[in-house]
Amino acid sequence: MAHNTAAKNALLVLEDGRTFRGESFGAEGETFGEAVFNTGMTGYQETLTDPSYHRQVVVMTAPHVGNTGINDEDPESRRIWVAGYVVRDPARVPSSWRSRRTLDDELREQGVVGISGVDTRALTRHLRDRGAMRVGISTTETDAEALLERVRASAEMSGLELADEVTTPEAYVVPAQGRKRFTVAALDLGIKSMTPYRMAERGIEVHVLPATSTIDDVLAVQPDGLFYSNGPGDPAATTQQIEVLQGALEREVPYFGICFGNQLFGRALGFGTYKLKYGHRGINQPVMDRTTGKVEVTAHNHGFAVDAPLEGSTTTPYGEASVSHVCLNDDVVEGLELRAPASEGGALKSFSVQYHPEAAAGPHDAAYLFDRFVTLMNDRKGA
CATH class of the missing domain: 3.40.50.880 (Class I glutamine amidotransferase (GATase) domain)
Known part of the structure; x- marks a missing residue:
């Protein structure tokens, strides 16, 4: 599949107001959850399908994600559970004999809103300093202040029985x-x-x-x-x-x-x-x-x-x-x-x-x- 050169802009806003702009990756729309980071350099398909990530927006610290595509053997459950996905440099073309689809297509198919092209190292360091917090990703909102209001109105992880x-x-x-x-x-x-x-x-x-x-x-x-x-x-x-x-x-x-x-x-x-x-x-x-x-x-x-x-x-x-x-x-x-x-x-x-x-x-x-x-x-x- 050819890389989409006219990718839609996307906006990420943390509950303390820190803002990142990038490109849409996966489904378009808006999503909210708890921002957390994963330090694994491999196994993104298992991460996405781990039900423990329900209601969480996962930031991948490894810069290059999606290079082995998506296969039908490695999911850990019946669907993708992450509330949103943040990557720095998505693979343009997957390269694996087991790959059936691209990561981008799979996220879109399952309605998972993501953002790419952001400085995930800076975002991870911020979360390490300030702690996990609520976050919003949107491909429809360009006003960071407006999205911040909706982030602060979203559910916190503490006290949730999921x-x-x-x-x-x-x-x-x-x-x-x-x-x-x-x-x-x-x-x-x-x-x-x-x-x-x-x-x-x-x-x-x-x-x-x-x-x-x-x-x-x-x-x-x-x-x-x-x-x-x-x-x-x-x-x-x-x-x-x-x-x-x-x-x-x-x-x-x-x-x-x-x-x-x-x-x-x-x-x-x-x-x-x-x-x-x-x-x-x-x-x-x-x-x-x-x-x-x-x-x-x-x-x-x-x-x-x-x-x-x-x-x-x-x-x-x-x-x-x-x-x-x-x-x-x-x-x-x-x-x-x-x-x-x-x-x-x-x-x-x-x-x-x-x-x-x-x-x-x-x-x-x-x-x-x-x-x-x-x-x-x-x-x-x-x-």
């Missing part, structure tokens, strides 16, 4: 590959398709359930384990899924949570959560697993974090909770574990991580966590 907007409407099953060893109930809070696939590879039959499921819905699956996925929104605005999780912990169902599932695990154990200044989004974040002492390069996408003490353990109604993983950049909690009291042997009962062990694109340093979940269920079955 899992219901991205979850599957109906339960479905991802069958185990080879011999079935376990059954897992997975609550879809914005699940990525790679997650049940990683479990299925290990002989797990995964029952993916809507976010609104009750503890009875979970127990009806007769699960060997419970899994909570990643997802968008403020964990402090969520109550029902926390009650379901507490019900499972009371029944000693082994639990594994990723990202949003880590934040809800923290709240179920009695810890608070808080909004990070600009969040962690990228595929190159160093995290230490304190149980092994190993440092992993990990993929992240989170704007909220768990407020738990980094040292020692906390007694909860379900066992002893402690921080198992920590980010080496800023000491943010990146994982939790729940163990039986030392007097009862101190065995692992449940755990969660704030990052993405199923990362695609991204490093596979953390794939062992799925094995840890299998070991946990195996021990419980044998007990």
Whole structure:
């Protein structure tokens, strides 16, 4: 497809008034969301289709985006979820044998408003200094002040309960590959398709359930384990899924949570959560697993974090909770574990991580966590 030389002008305005002008990329129109940046140099298709980006306008820090086009194998969900897309230098012609369409065409087809030709480095530095904030992109408005008013009238991310907007409407099953060893109930809070696939590879039959499921819905699956996925929104605005999780912990169902599932695990154990200044989004974040002492390069996408003490353990109604993983950049909690009291042997009962062990694109340093979940269920079955 020839590059559109007469691209329409586009305007980006942050809620503090900082303004960038560029060209329309993707659909024309107007969009609002929370401005966040992603530091990944690859994997833009997975980023776009990650439901955790619902209601967020993603700024790509890598300058050149779209060079491998769009294929039909790599989406992480049924659609693009980002509210808007900001790139500096879109590829004029995609170059990949797997490419079916251009990124520009795909954004247009799915109604995603974007902007190109802006200084994404300056925009990223601004968000790092000032923090994530609301933003508007428009191809129809030329007056920055008028767009700023609409940005300031748009919804803030804090206090938003969004899992219901991205979850599957109906339960479905991802069958185990080879011999079935376990059954897992997975609550879809914005699940990525790679997650049940990683479990299925290990002989797990995964029952993916809507976010609104009750503890009875979970127990009806007769699960060997419970899994909570990643997802968008403020964990402090969520109550029902926390009650379901507490019900499972009371029944000693082994639990594994990723990202949003880590934040809800923290709240179920009695810890608070808080909004990070600009969040962690990228595929190159160093995290230490304190149980092994190993440092992993990990993929992240989170704007909220768990407020738990980094040292020692906390007694909860379900066992002893402690921080198992920590980010080496800023000491943010990146994982939790729940163990039986030392007097009862101190065995692992449940755990969660704030990052993405199923990362695609991204490093596979953390794939062992799925094995840890299998070991946990195996021990419980044998007990």
